[in-house]
Amino acid sequence: MTITAVGTIAYDSISTERGKRNYILGGSATYFSLAASGLAKTNLVSVVGEDFKSSHRALFSKNSINIENVSTLAGKTFHWEGFYDETGNAETIVTDLNVLQSFNPILTDSSSRAPYLFLANIDPDLQLDVLRQMQKKPKLIVGDTMNFWIESKNSSLWQVISQLDFLIINEGEAQLLTQESNIIKASHYILNKGLPALIIKRGAYGSLLIKKDAYFAVPALPIENVTDPTGAGDSFAGGFFGYIASPTAFTDLAPEITFKKAMLMGTVMASFTVEHFGVEGIQAVSHEERIHRFRTLENMMQLINIS
């Protein structure tokens, strides 16, 4: 089934311990939709500038990602420049919003009736705008955000969160959002606002699903060569939501098990992303590669291995 996903498309300039890349394809919606693409179809809702390359449009199309809700505006595509220190912390050097400043998402009729909605990291007011345009209540709404919006659009962000089924954020974001350093307390603070479930991303330490009365922890896959952490979180969300929206997900599993397995698939897709610069690691992942890492991860968690 189809996911409508609003988020950014960007050209990123990235410097890590492994090298430097200039103006490579990035953005939250890009990583999300590519990570989800082998599992489910995505209607991408985003904006690019006149500089956006036709080869990149072709990459989306080749991966069956619907880009008819991607506007092209006069000016340049959103640009982010950053570097990662040896511990993997990102520092932003330049943020050129460019066409993102004048973006007003407009959903086609079919996008506004999609059964699944993902609100990738973007201005919470745009996330609210997309929520308002949905003509049919989606089965599942999942959202993400970042420090910048927690600080600058706090009230709009809480309006978004109140409408989500799952919020997917990292530890630092959860701490900033709640002003609470203990991550378990921070999570329950957010759940107490009425959100049913929360996923805390912890980078190389994996992720944690938290509900009022339950926890589920997934480790990260052992990756020896982390090349570029950009987009890992968006790819996690893409694998997670792609798994849930995949045609076979609910065939023979209880919803709770599907959500848990979806976290494993999110972890798998993030692992492909970090091994290469930009979207290189996820633009052509085969079904076999996905399943292989999924099984590896399952075995890492099992007291009694099944394979």
Next chain:
Amino acid sequence: MTITAVGTIAYDSISTERGKRNYILGGSATYFSLAASGLAKTNLVSVVGEDFKSSHRALFSKNSINIENVSTLAGKTFHWEGFYDETGNAETIVTDLNVLQSFNPILTDSSSRAPYLFLANIDPDLQLDVLRQMQKKPKLIVGDTMNFWIESKNSSLWQVISQLDFLIINEGEAQLLTQESNIIKASHYILNKGLPALIIKRGAYGSLLIKKDAYFAVPALPIENVTDPTGAGDSFAGGFFGYIASPTAFTDLAPEITFKKAMLMGTVMASFTVEHFGVEGIQAVSHEERIHRFRTLENMMQLINIS
């Protein structure tokens, strides 16, 4: 079955966000043996000064910990003073080695024939001394260390490691030992020296068992009130080795499953330790409390919950 364990007994002065305690019972062998005590018997090999309180001797005896290999020397008990910042990082203010400087472990005949040997964090030359005194090759030898010994006694430490079945260290120690920041690469560097298995402790992120061709990850329990992290790693080791040495461990399980379940028990005992200052959290844990947290942790890891 019985574990012979060499390590420190200390009086600690600890300051955390939750308060301050002066000259409370601590030390690697203390935490280890108390955490193991509900599961298996320990012959403690250590040293104290003339200031060591009879109430603390009584605490060991009450928990069926054999202290006949604990020497009492003229002078004061080893004293450590430190504080933890809000992120849980420890900073040492004072280390008074005191009687530890003139300690020469001497094992009783029965201690030197114990089936299990734990080398807690202490001078690697003392760990080697104990290894040499073992009259019968133990079934399993597990060891721990810390940054101070990695830097000051590197060669002796590698001699110890080469005789272990499991090394249990934290991420920072693994990185320092190998000069490699990627923890997966660091682990394989150590395994390539001939060690069969390694457990990496990751604090609030849990722990990771690494063998040449296998990984097993255990999350930490969700703890809302971390009072004092001192001894968490030693308690993990105590729960881990205590489980392995417990009378029922190998009754109906394959060794691989026992080692994995032992990691869960290590995690459980560490969780009791961090909730209180010093040994308050582990000096009287009931069987039911242990099992309850063990089941909680099992459920946190399971795709399909069994309870």
